[in-house]
Amino acid sequence: MRFDIAKSGSGLTYEIRNIVNVANELKKRGMDVIWENIGDPVVKGEKIPEWMKSILSEIMEDDLSFAYSPTKGVLSTREYLAEKVNKRGKIKITPEDIIFFNGLGDAIARAYSSIRVDARIIMPEPTYSTHFMAEVLHASFPPNTYRLNPYNNWKPDINELERKVKSHNSIVGILVINPDNPTGFVYSEETLKEIVRIAKEYDLFLIFDEIYHNITYNGHKTVQLSDIIGDVPGISMKGISKEYPWPGARCGWMEVYNIDKDEKFCRYVDAILQQKMSEVCSTTFPQMAIPKLLEHPEYDKYLKDRVRHYEKLSNIAYNILKDVPYIVTSRTNGAFYMSIVFNEAVLNNKQTLPINIPEIKSYVEKLTGGNIEMDKRFAYYLLASSGICVVPMTSFFTSLPGFRMTLLEKDVERFEWTVKHLAENIVNYIESSK
Numbered sequence: 001m002r003f004d005i006a007k008s009g010s011g012l013t014y015e016i017r018n019i020v021n022v023a024n025e026l027k028k029r030g031m032d033v034i035w036e037n038i039g040d041p042v043v044k045g046e047k048i049p050e051w052m053k054s055i056l057s058e059i060m061e062d063d064l065s066f067a068y069s070p071t072k073g074v075l076s077t078r079e080y081l082a083e084k085v086n087k088r089g090k091i092k093i094t095p096e097d098i099i100f101f102n103g104l105g106d107a108i109a110r111a112y113s114s115i116r117v118d119a120r121i122i123m124p125e126p127t128y129s130t131h132f133m134a135e136v137l138h139a140s141f142p143p144n145t146y147r148l149n150p151y152n153n154w155k156p157d158i159n160e161l162e163r164k165v166k167s168h169n170s171i172v173g174i175l176v177i178n179p180d181n182p183t184g185f186v187y188s189e190e191t192l193k194e195i196v197r198i199a200k201e202y203d204l205f206l207i208f209d210e211i212y213h214n215i216t217y218n219g220h221k222t223v224q225l226s227d228i229i230g231d232v233p234g235i236s237m238k239g240i241s242k243e244y245p246w247p248g249a250r251c252g253w254m255e256v257y258n259i260d261k262d263e264k265f266c267r268y269v270d271a272i273l274q275q276k277m278s279e280v281c282s283t284t285f286p287q288m289a290i291p292k293l294l295e296h297p298e299y300d301k302y303l304k305d306r307v308r309h310y311e312k313l314s315n316i317a318y319n320i321l322k323d324v325p326y327i328v329t330s331r332t333n334g335a336f337y338m339s340i341v342f343n344e345a346v347l348n349n350k351q352t353l354p355i356n357i358p359e360i361k362s363y364v365e366k367l368t369g370g371n372i373e374m375d376k377r378f379a380y381y382l383l384a385s386s387g388i389c390v391v392p393m394t395s396f397f398t399s400l401p402g403f404r405m406t407l408l409e410k411d412v413e414r415f416e417w418t419v420k421h422l423a424e425n426i427v428n429y430i431e432s433s434k
Contacts, residue, residue, distance in 0.1 A: 015376070015395030016129060022367065022380060023389045029359045034418055036405040037389045039181070039336060041245040041306075044408035049302055052244070055292050056285075065285045071277050073100030073253065074287040081253070081290070090227045091257055099273060100282040103250035104211055104239045105130050111207065111235065111254070112138040114271040115172070121207065122164060123175040124148050124156060126182055126339070126396035131175060131209070143397065144171060150341040150400060153330045154185035158194050165202050174199055176225075177209040179216060179334025182396050182404040184314070186220040186334040192228050199232045205265050206234035211252070212335040214243050214303060217311035220333040226257060233258045233265035240286060242335075243303065244293065249286035310336045313407040313415055320419045326430045332407065339393060341402035342430075347374035350433040353385035353425060360384050375401035378429055386425055388418060 016038055023033045035043070042048070059065050072078065078095035085093050101107035112121065112134035121135055125145035135143045146161035148154045165171050174195060178187045199206050208225040216222050225236045239252030259266050293299060314332040321329040321340065328341040349368075355361035364384040368377045376392040378401075383389050393402035405422070409415035 016391050019379065019383070019389060019391060023383060025363060026360055026384060026387075029363065030357050031360060031384070032387045033383070034386075034388045036418070037391050039242065039406055039408065040247050041242070041336070041408050042247065044406070045410035046245055046306075046408070049298065051296060051298050052293060052302075055296065056289055059285065059288050059292070062288070065288055067284060069100070069281045069284040069287060071273070071281055072096065073098065073282060074284060077287045077290050081255070085226050085255060088224070088226060091229060093226075093255060093257065097256040097259060098253055099256070099276060100251070100253045100287055101276070102252075102279075102282045103241060103247075104209070104237050104252035106250070106282075107237055107239075107252050107254055108134050108209075110272050110275045111237075114268060114275060118170055119172040120144050120168070120170045121173045121175050122146060122161065122168075122171050124177060124180065126393060126398035126400065127175070128177055128181045128209070129396060131177070132397040144168060145397070148180070148183055148185060150183075150328045150330060150339070150402075154180065154183040154339070156187075156191065158191065158198075161195070162198050165198055165204065171202075171204065173205045173207055175207045175209070178222060179212040181209075181212070181335055182337050182391070182393070183330070183339045184332030184335050184337050185330075186216050186222060189223040189228065192223050192225075196228055196230060196232055199234075200230070204232075205262075205268075206232060207237065208234065209237045211237065211239050211242055213238065215307055215310065215336065216334040217307050217314065218331065218333045222334065226255070229257050231258055231261050233262045235269075240290065246286065249283065251283060251286035251290075309410075310407045312412065313409065314338065316412070316416055317405075317407065317419045320416070320423055324423045324426055327402070327426060336407040337404055338407060339402060339404045341393060341400050342375065342378075346430050347378060347401055348433055349374070349377065351378070351381075351429050352432050353381045353429050355381075355384045373401070375403060379403055381429060382422070382425055386421055388422055388425070390422075 019037055027033055078098040081098055082093050082095045108130050115138060117139055122144040123131055125147050132143050144164060147157045213222040213224055225234055234257045236255040241247035256269055259269055317338050318331040326343050326346045332338045364380050367380050373394045375394050379390055379392045390403040390405050393400055
């Protein structure tokens with residue numbers, strides 16, 4: 001090449017998938033892997049019901065399912081979704097306030113890239129990788145964050161949030177992920193109203209990632225942004241990848257609230273739409289399926305059965321891990337993740353786990369021999385010793401060392417064995433350097 005054409009990277013890695021590369025290298029060397037790193041229900045054994053497949057087959061008979069959709073998305077689907085919001089009675093929107101994207105990853109990328117470089121979104125810490133990477137790529141600086149407290153069931157520090165909003169004039173918006181990924185925390189109505197109050201008082205807009213809003217349990221329910229936003233400008237991000245589940249469809253959307261209340265917010269949404277127009281449209285087929293799937297008489301039962309399963313696994317994991325020394329464990333109440341944090345200063349670079357295959361041992365010792373985050377080091381040794389693949393917590397832009405696992409295993413006995421084995425490995429790893 002005439003000169004180096006590669007754009008300089010941000011230094012960030014998407015560890016949820018990056019650790020797959022490590023796991024696959026270990027598989028080549030004889031390791032059986034238990035995949036607890038990625039939130040794909042289908043890969044973890046979720047069976048798509050026949051009634052759902054039948055609906056999709058019927059839609060494929062319509063030639064329009066192969067065509068372009070309007071830039072904002074299929075009109076009949078946007079009408080359906082707008083009516084669902086309006087029936088809740090807290091706020092009114094029109095189909096024009098809904099914009100479809102090729103998955104929430106696409107929506108997130110465009111939401112952040114449409115913001116001025118010197119304007120920032122404050123986000124929870126830890127936070128989901130796609131959000132913080134989009135914020136870093138847009139601004140070329142680490143994100144501003146407000147902490148979720150693992151010692152208080154991951155409840156956010158609202159006082160810290162308000163202090164930072166007040167002292168940093170560059171902050172123009174607040175991100176909330178509810179239910180939260182990676183922690184599984186479900187926000188209370190009281191906390192959400194405090195966040196809305198802060199946004200109103202300091203003239204900010206709100207971004208709520210609500211992809212898991214129908215996946216809550218243990219007596220918790222999601223209070224949606226549309227129920228508490230009032231006249232504050234905001235965007236709710238939703239999709240079908242987790243709830244149906246259909247992650248391969250790449251189908252998500254924004255619901256825009258109060259676009260008529262603020263001229264600057266209106267210009268921002270228009271900038272998102274202008275970006276969207278450059279790709280013509282999002283995938284038509286999954287959009288056409290949404291009303292038919294959600295209104296099918298079997299849908300509510302199907303979703304409730306899945307949620308009950310996550311609740312069962314949530315409580316199995318919590319009851320096993322809550323008394324394990326060296327870690328902080330909170331009960332998951334939403335989504336299908338659980339995040340575990342190591343107590344302060346219990347990790348060091350002398351700790352190991354037994355690795356029976358010499359080639360794997362050599363490979364992992366090389367990976368962990370340099371400057372590496374302590375929780376990533378644990379994750380690599382855990383993987384090499386037991387085959388359990390988890391995501392290091394520091395991959396979610398936090399200094400808290402720990403890991404995230406999923407609640408997606410369909411075999412309850414296998415899941416219970418995995419969590420017990422995980423608990424044993426935590427203790428053995430920490431105590432190996434004593």
